[in-house]
Amino acid sequence: MQIIVNGSPREAPAKITVAALLAELAVEPRYVAVEVNQELVPRARHRDWPLAEGDRLEVVTLVGGG
Amino acid sequence: MSIQPATLLPAAEPFRLGNHTFASRLIVGTGKYADYAVMAESLEASGAECITVAVRRERLIDSQGRNLLDFIDTSRYVLLPNTAGCFTADDAVRVARLGRDLLQGLENPGADWVKLEVLGDKKTLLPDPVATLAATENLVADGFQVLCYTTDDPITARRLKEAGATSVMPAGSPIGSGQGILNPNNIRICLEYLKDDDPDYPVIVDAGVGTASDVTIAMELGVDGVLLNTGIAHAADPVRMARAMKLATESGRLAYLSGRIPKRLYATASSPEEGTIAPLRPR
Numbered sequence: 001m002q003i004i005v006n007g008s009p010r011e012a013p014a015k016i017t018v019a020a021l022l023a024e025l026a027v028e029p030r031y032v033a034v035e036v037n038q039e040l041v042p043r044a045r046h047r048d049w050p051l052a053e054g055d056r057l058e059v060v061t062l063v064g065g066g
Numbered sequence: 067m068s069i070q071p072a073t074l075l076p077a078a079e080p081f082r083l084g085n086h087t088f089a090s091r092l093i094v095g096t097g098k099y100a101d102y103a104v105m106a107e108s109l110e111a112s113g114a115e116c117i118t119v120a121v122r123r124e125r126l127i128d129s130q131g132r133n134l135l136d137f138i139d140t141s142r143y144v145l146l147p148n149t150a151g152c153f154t155a156d157d158a159v160r161v162a163r164l165g166r167d168l169l170q171g172l173e174n175p176g177a178d179w180v181k182l183e184v185l186g187d188k189k190t191l192l193p194d195p196v197a198t199l200a201a202t203e204n205l206v207a208d209g210f211q212v213l214c215y216t217t218d219d220p221i222t223a224r225r226l227k228e229a230g231a232t233s234v235m236p237a238g239s240p241i242g243s244g245q246g247i248l249n250p251n252n253i254r255i256c257l258e259y260l261k262d263d264d265p266d267y268p269v270i271v272d273a274g275v276g277t278a279s280d281v282t283i284a285m286e287l288g289v290d291g292v293l294l295n296t297g298i299a300h301a302a303d304p305v306r307m308a309r310a311m312k313l314a315t316e317s318g319r320l321a322y323l324s325g326r327i328p329k330r331l332y333a334t335a336s337s338p339e340e341g342t343i344a345p346l347r348p349r
Contacts, residue, residue, distance in 0.1 A: 006123045025126055031133050032124050033167040040163045043171050058123065060164050063134050064105065065120025065150050066095030066241070066273075066295030 095295025206230035235272035244276030278314035285318025
């Protein structure tokens with residue numbers, strides 16, 4: 001299925017969970033937070049949150065700022 | 067009269083900000099540094115215990131893989147996530163929630179608060195007061211302690227406090243402009259309105275500070291703290307400037323608590339006027 005991660009289309013296995021996708025993206029899970037379709041997916045739910053075709057994800061981290 | 071150790075002087079009174087307490091009244095940002103090592107050293111030199119951070123998309127293709135969090139001891143600093151770059155109340159609320167989730171993951175005590183910025187336009191980076199108020203109400207209802215970046219308009223400041231803001235943070239001048247405190251009278255009125263029957267309500271000057279004297283002027287007005295970033299990060303020697311900002315914060319606070327003399331048009335002699343020797347007779 002196709003999903004959109006940070007604005008870019010990406011192929012992913014059907015029903016992949018947020019946690020599994022983060023592992024595929026090779027990001028440190030402690031360093032990111034995730035929105036699916038503009039709603040926060042709390043980190044405690046990453047393991048049991050299956051993604052669906054067309055889901056739009058924001059995967060964010062902390063950067064320098066004022 | 068005995069001399070009190072500095073630690074007993076009133077300036078050492080703790081800075082209470084929501085449910086956090088700090089010895090330092092300076093909050094510094096982590097943006098715009100040439101590199102992470104200079105940033106870390108500057109944070110240390112500033113003496114700040116609270117530092118601001120921004121929330122942005124993870125760069126999924128960065129081969130270096132370096133993250134800000136690798137250069138910050140998150141057990142030492144209370145992080146204050148901002149909503150910088152948001153132009154609507156809804157986006158600011160989304161970013162605040164993402165920041166909270168990140169800080170919960172890091173087990174950082176800053177997970178319960180946010181520095182709210184809802185901007186009106188990109189040229190001035192001035193806040194949109196209507197959207198800021200709406201976002202404040204929404205975030206307070208969601209359990210956040212909201213520290214509001216706003217203009218120096220006293221009426222907006224009062225509305226934000228009424229909406230439940232933990233602190234109102236008027237800008238001295240536009241973000242990153244280095245113009246200092248452009249309208250000290252408005253800051254004075256903000257202080258009067260916000261602290262009138264609530265003297266411990268924290269008011270912070272956020273943005274526009276260019277150098278140490280700007281920080282001191284803000285603190286001498288009676289604000290509780292100063293939040294700055296560019297003034298340190300873009301100084302020619304950021305680490306040295308960070309120390310200057312630390313000392314300026316302390317100096318300004320001490321001067322405020324000490325009660326300055328009134329300004330007068332004419333001189334008043336510091337040395338006794340009596341007992342001067344007889345002047346030479348004119349020849």
